[in-house]
Amino acid sequence: MSTYIYLECTAHEPAIQADEESGQHLYDLPRLRDEIAHRNEYANAMSIGAxxxxxxxxxxxxxxxxxxxxxxxxxxxxxxxxxxxxxxxx
Ligand SMILES: [Zn+2]
Structure with a gap:
């Protein structure tokens, strides 16, 4: 069974849910958690157009x-x- 998973930012009222999913199954959670653990690196990469x-x-x-x-x-x-x-x- 697929389970779409998304990031949500709770700093805003109401919270902002990502438009696009971060995974389609619960087995994507470890990968997603690893990405969150490196959030600064991913944000920096996007800032230079990666x-x-x-x-x-x-x-x-x-x-x-x-x-x-x-x-x-x-x-x-x-x-x-x-x-x-x-x-x-x-
Ligand atoms: Zn936010």
Missing amino acids: SFDDRYTNNTARFLAAHPHCPIRIIDEYGGTHPIKDEDTK
């Missing part, structure tokens, strides 16, 4: 560049939220 072959990575990078200092969270199309860090590292 793009990424993986469309989900590219969508993520674009959103991170637009919200460089905002609190963000991961949501899915069913209204669920997911931690931005791996739960098994606590």
